[in-house]
Amino acid sequence: MTSAAPTPLALIAELTHRCPLHCVYCSNPLELKHRADELSTEVWSRIFREAAAAGVLQIDFTGGEPLARPDLVDLVRAARDAGLYVNLITSGLPLDEARLDELIAAGLDHIQLSFQGATEESGNEFAGTKAHAQKLRVLEWLKSRRVALTLNFVIHRRNIDQLPEMLAIGETSSAGRIEFANVQYYGWAFSNRENLLPTRAQLERSVEFLKRSEERLRGKIHVEFVVPDYYGKYPKACMGGWGRKFILVAPNGDALPCHAAQIIPGLHFDNLKDRSLREIWEKSEAFQKFRGEDWLPEPCQSCDRRSRDFGGCRCQAFLLTGDAAATDPVCSLAPLRPKVDAVVAAANGPAAESLVQPSWIYRPNPV
Amino acid sequence: MSAPELSSRPRLAVGCRLNEKNQPMRVLHMPEKALRLSGPSLEIVERCDGRRTVQEIISELQEIYAKAEPKKVVDDILGYLARLHDERALDFVSDEANRSAGAK
Numbered sequence: 001m002t003s004a005a006p007t008p009l010a011l012i013a014e015l016t017h018r019c020p021l022h023c024v025y026c027s028n029p030l031e032l033k034h035r036a037d038e039l040s041t042e043v044w045s046r047i048f049r050e051a052a053a054a055g056v057l058q059i060d061f062t063g064g065e066p067l068a069r070p071d072l073v074d075l076v077r078a079a080r081d082a083g084l085y086v087n088l089i090t091s092g093l094p095l096d097e098a099r100l101d102e103l104i105a106a107g108l109d110h111i112q113l114s115f116q117g118a119t120e121e122s123g124n125e126f127a128g129t130k131a132h133a134q135k136l137r138v139l140e141w142l143k144s145r146r147v148a149l150t151l152n153f154v155i156h157r158r159n160i161d162q163l164p165e166m167l168a169i170g171e172t173s174s175a176g177r178i179e180f181a182n183v184q185y186y187g188w189a190f191s192n193r194e195n196l197l198p199t200r201a202q203l204e205r206s207v208e209f210l211k212r213s214e215e216r217l218r219g220k221i222h223v224e225f226v227v228p229d230y231y232g233k234y235p236k237a238c239m240g241g242w243g244r245k246f247i248l249v250a251p252n253g254d255a256l257p258c259h260a261a262q263i264i265p266g267l268h269f270d271n272l273k274d275r276s277l278r279e280i281w282e283k284s285e286a287f288q289k290f291r292g293e294d295w296l297p298e299p300c301q302s303c304d305r306r307s308r309d310f311g312g313c314r315c316q317a318f319l320l321t322g323d324a325a326a327t328d329p330v331c332s333l334a335p336l337r338p339k340v341d342a343v344v345a346a347a348n349g350p351a352a353e354s355l356v357q358p359s360w361i362y363r364p365n366p367v
Numbered sequence: 368m369s370a371p372e373l374s375s376r377p378r379l380a381v382g383c384r385l386n387e388k389n390q391p392m393r394v395l396h397m398p399e400k401a402l403r404l405s406g407p408s409l410e411i412v413e414r415c416d417g418r419r420t421v422q423e424i425i426s427e428l429q430e431i432y433a434k435a436e437p438k439k440v441v442d443d444i445l446g447y448l449a450r451l452h453d454e455r456a457l458d459f460v461s462d463e464a465n466r467s468a469g470a471k
Contacts, residue, residue: 147381
């Protein structure tokens, strides 16, 4: 039995995989799409209209670095004309004041600016390029402009002790929201996992600090913290449920249920150049595969939490167990939880706190 | 939650806006979420334009919902405005701030 498709709420538009950063935890797939395969302005604009007609409310422009697209201002205008709320997720790197003003004039509602660290040195280490100083310049420009701002700090073992300095950057900016999101272990982050997973002691310190900060900033700045699910008791409701809220479009037009879905073997992804967004959302094999609750294995099928977490993350299940339809092994009830316990134990072993310079695997740039 | 002054003028905060009138469902867009609006909630948010005072919004809604108990309309509006403010969707512009902005 297939479940009826719910209404998609947000379109995640991966405009390009090109990026001036080379982050060691990049969420892009290991196999990056080439520039020659990227969709045109016209095709993207049609996708925005189809998305709005299907019920989508918000578009997240992401990448790679969306600013690498010379037509980004036109794309923002097209999305806004389609009736969408327009969010730009950016490193802030290829940006100057004139382009920022053009983006805002075209209808940009919200900017999510990513930070790799609190200092020049650490930010540049994790991004594999000089990026930090430019981000601080962008924050200055934003102070005098009417656009919503969220700062997104990407957190892991080697910068989690910088939270107070990170928060200080946020508090002196015009941000209404600050997110401290621990790296999720897919894509490049999975390759660098042993250098990225925080220790339990680090995590406890950070949770305590952010709880206090949240209290202090209530009503002024919204503070959000995403803990690594390896330390969780239950899995996250990945993407709010497979094919339930989000549709992600890769640079070449492939429609995916999440950022990492292409790692799941045997799944076929339809392309928006060939079929309409509504048709793909409602009927395609990839979106149907893990939609709803009917496909759930035990112990999920008889679990009270199944409507809350939908069995967790399919990509994580595949990466850790080799079976995309298994219960997410971060769940304490999952038969294969010992696999996660082993990784957590290694991260908390005797060598865990030593800060030997890791040999990072940097994400390259596609041609 | 703190109730707004009757003389303040609620205005949608930066990054928050109503979607277009021609859309099938009216929503208040906010960074990272959207609120479905219909009936009184839509009537209230449409009036948070930075020009009307809270008192004016109340009077206009009491007219629209003339059959409802006036006190209940007041409480509902004040509660809803306070909730939107807590969610950082609304700024309450005080008369003083308006005057000094106008004087510039």
